[in-house]
Amino acid sequence: MRMRPLALFAGLYLLFLYAPIILLPLFAFNDGTVIAFPLQGFTTRWFIDLANTPDLREATGNSLIIACSVAVLATCLGLFAARAATRYTFPLKGGIMGFIMLPLVLPEVIVAISLLVTLSQLGLTTSIYTIILGHTLLCMPFAIAILQGSFSGLDQSLEEAAMDLGETRTGAFFAVILPLVVPGIIASLLICFIISLDEFIIAFFLSGNEPTLPVYLWGQLRFPARLPIVMALGTILVALSILLLVVANALRRYGLRRSGQDDSGGFL
Amino acid sequence: MTDALISLQGVQKYYGEYHALRGIDAEIGAGEFFSLLGPSGCGKTTLLRAIAGFEDISGGQILLAGRDMAGVAPNKRPTNMVFQSYAIFPHLSVEQNVGFGLRRSDLSAAEKTHAIGAALEMVGLGHLGKRAAHALSGGQRQRVALARALILKPKVLLLDEPLSALDRKMREEMQVELIKLQREVGITFILVTHDQEEALVMSDRIAVMFEGEIAQLDDPEVLYRRPATRRVADFIGVMNFLPGQAGSGGLDVAGLGRVEIDAVHWPQGKVLGACAVGLRPETMSLLYEGEVARAREVTGVIDEVVYYGDMTYYDVRLDGAPEPLRLSMRNVVGRDVLEVGAQARLAWDPRAMVVFPGEGGSPA
Numbered sequence: 001m002r003m004r005p006l007a008l009f010a011g012l013y014l015l016f017l018y019a020p021i022i023l024l025p026l027f028a029f030n031d032g033t034v035i036a037f038p039l040q041g042f043t044t045r046w047f048i049d050l051a052n053t054p055d056l057r058e059a060t061g062n063s064l065i066i067a068c069s070v071a072v073l074a075t076c077l078g079l080f081a082a083r084a085a086t087r088y089t090f091p092l093k094g095g096i097m098g099f100i101m102l103p104l105v106l107p108e109v110i111v112a113i114s115l116l117v118t119l120s121q122l123g124l125t126t127s128i129y130t131i132i133l134g135h136t137l138l139c140m141p142f143a144i145a146i147l148q149g150s151f152s153g154l155d156q157s158l159e160e161a162a163m164d165l166g167e168t169r170t171g172a173f174f175a176v177i178l179p180l181v182v183p184g185i186i187a188s189l190l191i192c193f194i195i196s197l198d199e200f201i202i203a204f205f206l207s208g209n210e211p212t213l214p215v216y217l218w219g220q221l222r223f224p225a226r227l228p229i230v231m232a233l234g235t236i237l238v239a240l241s242i243l244l245l246v247v248a249n250a251l252r253r254y255g256l257r258r259s260g261q262d263d264s265g266g267f268l
Numbered sequence: 269m270t271d272a273l274i275s276l277q278g279v280q281k282y283y284g285e286y287h288a289l290r291g292i293d294a295e296i297g298a299g300e301f302f303s304l305l306g307p308s309g310c311g312k313t314t315l316l317r318a319i320a321g322f323e324d325i326s327g328g329q330i331l332l333a334g335r336d337m338a339g340v341a342p343n344k345r346p347t348n349m350v351f352q353s354y355a356i357f358p359h360l361s362v363e364q365n366v367g368f369g370l371r372r373s374d375l376s377a378a379e380k381t382h383a384i385g386a387a388l389e390m391v392g393l394g395h396l397g398k399r400a401a402h403a404l405s406g407g408q409r410q411r412v413a414l415a416r417a418l419i420l421k422p423k424v425l426l427l428d429e430p431l432s433a434l435d436r437k438m439r440e441e442m443q444v445e446l447i448k449l450q451r452e453v454g455i456t457f458i459l460v461t462h463d464q465e466e467a468l469v470m471s472d473r474i475a476v477m478f479e480g481e482i483a484q485l486d487d488p489e490v491l492y493r494r495p496a497t498r499r500v501a502d503f504i505g506v507m508n509f510l511p512g513q514a515g516s517g518g519l520d521v522a523g524l525g526r527v528e529i530d531a532v533h534w535p536q537g538k539v540l541g542a543c544a545v546g547l548r549p550e551t552m553s554l555l556y557e558g559e560v561a562r563a564r565e566v567t568g569v570i571d572e573v574v575y576y577g578d579m580t581y582y583d584v585r586l587d588g589a590p591e592p593l594r595l596s597m598r599n600v601v602g603r604d605v606l607e608v609g610a611q612a613r614l615a616w617d618p619r620a621m622v623v624f625p626g627e628g629g630s631p632a
Contacts, residue, residue: 155353155355157351157352157353157355158355158357160322160342160349160351160355161349161351161355161357161416162357162368163341163342163343164320164342164343164347164348164349164417165343165348165368165369165416165417165420166343166369166371166372166420167343167371167372168341168343175368175371176357176359179359180358180359257402
């Protein structure tokens with residue numbers, strides 16, 4: 001049983017990773033205002049309180065508007081970039097693509113600060129729209145990475161065959177290429193949506209007096225009495241994130257199968 | 269020729285500095301099965317794609333039915349293409365694939381259905397119309413690609429190495445089917461291939477290309493029996509090359525002796541001096557006891573025996589020849605396969621010789 005120490009390590013690793021997250025639903029349904037063991041009993045009142053908090057509804061609304069806009073914007077821009085990167089060669093292609101993918105590794109705080117400085121230099125006030133801009137910048141690399149996977153697996157002759165059979169270049173794109181990358185597009189939309197919904201740093205710097213959900217959550221941490229509501233909200237967010245990720249990945253696999261490719265595993 | 273369907277006039281193509289097509293001239297007739305044959309990188313696919321409209325040419329003209337194709341988009345040309353990968357649309361059914369080209373036509377839905385059915389019937393896939401495209405085998409994909417390209421009734425069907433993805437048995441079947449299909453529809457087929465056997469089997473005429481130029485354009489038999497250059501001879505089938513010396517008294521061939529200069533074929537005209545003499549393996553044979561050569565005979569030693577079932581290849585070493593001569597013998601009842609090291613009498617015929625003046629006898 002040479003594997004035993006490694007299995008133990010893997011077990012501990014998973015515990016360390018997920019135990020804190022399991023605490024969220026545990027305390028969200030706990031009938032007591034103090035976040036501590038032992039548990040007091042089952043309740044759903046934190047969720048009801050949650051629904052009756054107007055500030056929270058506003059923050060949720062902000063977050064949804066931002067996440068939807070970002071998902072659409074980043075995916076559209078990513079579509080152009082991914083298509084260009086896979087289909088054409090142009091001067092400085094490597095450098096240009098590198099620059100586009102850079103936000104993936106830049107410290108978010110730095111990005112947030114530079115965005116804030118730029119906005120104030122331009123005389124713009126922070127609002128939902130500035131968060132949308134910031135999140136789009138952040139999500140673009142993810143969108144490109146996902147869509148590049150969809151595009152690069154496509155046989156280039158498919159487009160030529162469509163043109164050969166009477167389609168124009170645009171017609172060929174809509175008739176053949178787009179349907180084959182639709183699963184990738186949906187996956188990209190979902191991923192960008194989740195990233196934007198969960199993102200804190202940029203939202204915090206750029207939110208002004210229109211907080212997003214995570215920013216609102218962070219603000220609530222100052223009031224110990226509100227902690228169970230935060231737990232309840234956290235539970236919903238985690239569940240939503242997991243659901244969206246699963247759907248996105250299922251779609252990506254479906255897309256690969258449909259266009260006759262093998263799954264090389266992994267999103268990015 | 270004014271009745272040519274396709275006329276290639278000095279077609280040039282540059283990719284930056286790289287000269288991919290160096291002045292291609294050819295006339296291809298209506299209903300002809302025409303092949304572009306050559307090693308990879310010779311420009312054959314570039315030429316096919318230029319005819320289809322996927323590549324702009326850098327010089328010269330491509331005329332299709334008398335009309336200059338410069339600036340005409342692929343979807344406006346009377347050509348359709350079968351791609352090397354078949355490019356079957358994976359998200360569509362077989363029927364939708366085949367009917368793709370009819371999407372913009374004025375036909376009624378019933379007419380389209382009928383046309384699709386007929387096209388599928390033609391390639392023997394009448395029963396598979398509803399199947400999803402990604403569930404097809406290689407041979408079936410090939411047939412769908414054919415039906416899809418032919419449904420538009422193009423003047424010219426372009427085939428880019430259509431059989432290279434199939435296994436050998438399937439390939440041979442499809443060769444015959446393609447020939448039948450071409451006769452049936454009467455459309456000009458232009459086939460790109462690097463497989464000389466495939467080109468010989470299927471084509472009315474073959475253009476052999478090297479480095480962006482047509483080295484020889486002829487029908488298969490002439491190409492095989494009377495190759496214009498040593499390189500063509502080497503590319504098409506197997507040919508032995510012996511060093512020769514042509515003088516006023518005759519042609520001296522290493523290992524085989526002197527032959528009359530008029531008895532052999534000179535594709536580029538008679539030039540005295542050093543030359544290479546080509547002989548195909550099947551034009552020679554080994555003589556068994558009691559047999560006599562119809563033309564000439566020479567004695568040698570068997571150097572190598574390669575048994576193929578229906579045929580045996582022998583390498584025979586001759587005195588004075590730098591390399592053993594390869595010859596092929598049909599295996600018939602009552603004629604044993606000879607062994608390595610045995611003495612053998614070799615029958616040959618000067619009329620089968622092709623002489624390439626100014627080229628050395630040993631392999632280049």
